[in-house]
Amino acid sequence: MADTRHQVQSGNGNGLTAILGAGSLGRLWAALLPTGTTTFILRQHAPEEHKPDVTYRFQGCHGSQFPVTVPSMDWTTRHPDVLIATTKAGDTLSALEATLPNLKPTVPVVLFQNGMGSQQAVAERWPNRPIMAASTTEGANRPDNSTTVHAGRGETWIGALTPSASPLVTGVANQLKASGLVIHEEPNILRRLWGKLIINAGINPYTAILDCANGDILDAPLFRETIGQLCLELAEVMHLEGLPPRSPEDMQSQIEAVARSTAKNTSSMCSDVRRGKPTEIDYINGFIVSRARAHNLPAPVNQMLTERVKLRTTKLHEPLSDSPGAT
Numbered sequence: 629m630a631d632t633r634h635q636v637q638s639g640n641g642n643g644l645t646a647i648l649g650a651g652s653l654g655r656l657w658a659a660l661l662p663t664g665t666t667t668f669i670l671r672q673h674a675p676e677e678h679k680p681d682v683t684y685r686f687q688g689c690h691g692s693q694f695p696v697t698v699p700s701m702d703w704t705t706r707h708p709d710v711l712i713a714t715t716k717a718g719d720t721l722s723a724l725e726a727t728l729p730n731l732k733p734t735v736p737v738v739l740f741q742n743g744m745g746s747q748q749a750v751a752e753r754w755p756n757r758p759i760m761a762a763s764t765t766e767g768a769n770r771p772d773n774s775t776t777v778h779a780g781r782g783e784t785w786i787g788a789l790t791p792s793a794s795p796l797v798t799g800v801a802n803q804l805k806a807s808g809l810v811i812h813e814e815p816n817i818l819r820r821l822w823g824k825l826i827i828n829a830g831i832n833p834y835t836a837i838l839d840c841a842n843g844d845i846l847d848a849p850l851f852r853e854t855i856g857q858l859c860l861e862l863a864e865v866m867h868l869e870g871l872p873p874r875s876p877e878d879m880q881s882q883i884e885a886v887a888r889s890t891a892k893n894t895s896s897m898c899s900d901v902r903r904g905k906p907t908e909i910d911y912i913n914g915f916i917v918s919r920a921r922a923h924n925l926p927a928p929v930n931q932m933l934t935e936r937v938k939l940r941t942t943k944l945h946e947p948l949s950d951s952p953g954a955t
């Protein structure tokens with residue numbers, strides 16, 4: 629008899645995971661899930677356009693390396709049991725708009741974005757679909773186009789965002805556990821996402837503005853002079869959003885502890901700015917500003933950090949006034 633423990637109840641029972649977003653995190657999952665059980669959903673171009681396999685070298689946490697080849701999705705022959713969305717927060721809604729018409733309405737969708745706001749937008753757009761969110765502390769990056777590195781082992785929590793997702797969380801968690809990564813079912817995923825949001829709000833913008841590694845923010849005057857007020861703003865907004873009380877001092881200690889324990893890391897936001905990519909600031913500090921505004925509350929430090937990160941992204945792309953050809 630077939631072992632169905634790792635199969636999601638609503639799917640086709642083939643254990644196929646479709647990954648929307650063939651970036652660092654998507655490639656991490658594709659490398660670690662069993663060979664032949666993943667497929668990448670690439671950007672939609674012309675329907676008849678041939679989409680190639682995605683090939684790269686994967687480097688595990690302890691330096692082991694192996695080649696990975698993942699076929700791109702062919703909707704005419706393949707039907708996934710789970711779709712995991714590993715696009716950036718700002719791309720997720722439009723990527724799903726293009727993809728979900730192909731996906732059976734009972735197939736669970738798991739959102740892996742950092743920050744907040746994109747998950748709610750997806751759950752509100754498709755309230756009858758089984759939508760879940762995941763919060764992960766795994767770390768992956770791509771030093772070049774053909775290499776994906778598992779930079780740090782972490783854990784992943786998965787929980788339901790829409791009512792029809794609740795009975796499917798165990799099946800999805802079991803399917804993803806075949807990767808060997810640590811997965812937990814999370815009954816209160818929004819609380820878990822807020823927990824990560826606090827860390828990202830207190831580290832990422834500082835590293836992006838100061839163009840430095842996580843640990844280097846700790847002695848920087850910008851951080852020292854504003855982190856107390858930032859945590860006060862976070863505590864006020866979380867209180868008004870009905871989350872369990874957290875003291876600003878406790879949040880600050882946690883932010884500083886993570887900055888110390890990841891001292892040599894380049895944060896995702898600093899890395900985005902350096903590469904000239906859009907950042908997720910609107911879903912981190914920008915999200916706090918918009919929730920504060922909804923409660924008629926000012927959030928000046930979150931606002932200032934959001935503006936300065938945006939300025940930094942724009943500035944990097946402006947031609948220098950003394951560059952050749954500038955007018």
Ligand SMILES: NC(=O)C1=CN([C@@H]2O[C@H](COP(=O)(O)OP(=O)(O)OC[C@H]3O[C@@H](n4cnc5c(N)ncnc54)[C@H](OP(=O)(O)O)[C@@H]3O)[C@@H](O)[C@H]2O)C=CC1
Pocket residue numbers: 648649650651652653654669670671672714715716717719722723724726740741742743764765766767768769896908
């Ligand atoms: N990397 C990590 O360690 C972690 C990442 N996360 C979160 O996971 C999310 C993804 O991060 P990460 O993998 O680093 O980001 P990447 O930028 O490396 O990957 C995102 C991928 O999505 C692709 N994409 C964008 N739009 C579409 C679309 N419409 N259809 C198909 N593919 C699309 C991008 O393609 P293209 O390059 O062509 O734009 C890119 O390959 C982020 O929200 C991040 O915060 C969370 C925890 C850890």
Ligand SMILES: CC(C)(CO)C(=O)C(=O)O
Pocket residue numbers: 742827828831832842886890893894895896897
């Ligand atoms: C925790 C932290 C800051 C680690 O670098 C992170 O999640 C990120 O870079 O986005």
